Amino acid sequence: MGAHTKVSSALLLLLLLLLISISTSTATPSLGIKHRRPCKRLVFYFHDIIYNGQNSHNATAAIVGAPAWANTTILAGKNHFGDLVVFDDPITLDNNLHSTPVGRAQGFYIYDKKDIFTAWIGFSFVFNSTYHKGSINFAGADPLMNKTRDISVIGGTGDFFMARGIATLMTDAFEGEVYFRLRVDVKLYECW
Numbered sequence: 711m712g713a714h715t716k717v718s719s720a721l722l723l724l725l726l727l728l729l730i731s732i733s734t735s736t737a738t739p740s741l742g743i744k745h746r747r748p749c750k751r752l753v754f755y756f757h758d759i760i761y762n763g764q765n766s767h768n769a770t771a772a773i774v775g776a777p778a779w780a781n782t783t784i785l786a787g788k789n790h791f792g793d794l795v796v797f798d799d800p801i802t803l804d805n806n807l808h809s810t811p812v813g814r815a816q817g818f819y820i821y822d823k824k825d826i827f828t829a830w831i832g833f834s835f836v837f838n839s840t841y842h843k844g845s846i847n848f849a850g851a852d853p854l855m856n857k858t859r860d861i862s863v864i865g866g867t868g869d870f871f872m873a874r875g876i877a878t879l880m881t882d883a884f885e886g887e888v889y890f891r892l893r894v895d896v897k898l899y900e901c902w
């Protein structure tokens with residue numbers, strides 16, 4: 711008799727624990743959002759040619775602010791800390807700088823840590839072609855040593871009206887301190 715009640719109360723406890731775990735897992739919607747599939751996915755490349763004192767004719771980016779111990783011609787030492795770079799870069803559909811651009815990537819990045827190579831980046835993709843019209847706006851921390859970095863898609867206009875999502879950045883090429891190419895994998899979770 712005693713053994714029987716022990717077994718049934720153990721079963722009851724198990725059932726209770728199961729119920730609790732089910733209710734807590736349904737109470738965390740953030741988990742669900744993380745595994746949601748994007749409603750739109752687009753991949754672009756953009757090409758940044760940084761002015762280095764000699765290439766003003768083909769530079770697409772310029773250092774516009776530098777710390778007092780550096781200048782705006784050459785990126786500062788100490789992981790370029792304090793440099794602010796403004797860019798107007800061509801966007802292409804493949805990784806070739808000479809492909810026909812489909813738009814411009816316009817914005818800035820700030821190197822914001824002395825002891826690590828990292829930046830903060832904010833820019834828009836501006837499209838005005840038969841392919842896409844409108845803009846997508848991006849912002850976020852860009853820890854450059856990571857192979858891939860996620861930044862926020864904070865909005866959009868035109869074809870990208872009210873866009874929201876995540877963009878995964880990858881440095882696809884890096885040539886000294888003059889040229890780099892970013893691959894941008896845009897995943898929108900809100901589409902209109």
Ligand SMILES: *[C@@H]1O[C@H](CO)[C@@H](O)[C@H](O)[C@H]1NC(C)=O
Binds near residue numbers: 759765
């Ligand atoms: C910029 O122009 C120079 C001189 O024409 C050329 O040698 C260089 O390859 C160009 N840089 C890029 C990244 O296209």
Ligand SMILES: *[C@@H]1O[C@H](CO)[C@@H](O)[C@H](O)[C@H]1NC(C)=O
Binds near residue numbers: 780781782783784786
């Ligand atoms: C800028 O700084 C670099 C070293 O960081 C130096 O070699 C260069 O001469 C400086 N240029 C100007 C125009 O001051």
Ligand SMILES: *[C@@H]1O[C@H](CO)[C@@H](O)[C@H](O)[C@H]1NC(C)=O
Binds near residue numbers: 838
């Ligand atoms: C977009 O392109 C069209 C046609 O070339 C032009 O008329 C229009 O001014 C452009 N709009 C912007 C915002 O550049």
Ligand SMILES: *[C@@H]1O[C@H](CO)[C@@H](O)[C@H](O)[C@H]1NC(C)=O
Binds near residue numbers: 851853856858859860
């Ligand atoms: C960068 O990489 C680190 C370590 O792999 C990871 O923890 C972090 O989330 C990454 N940051 C971004 C913004 O992707």
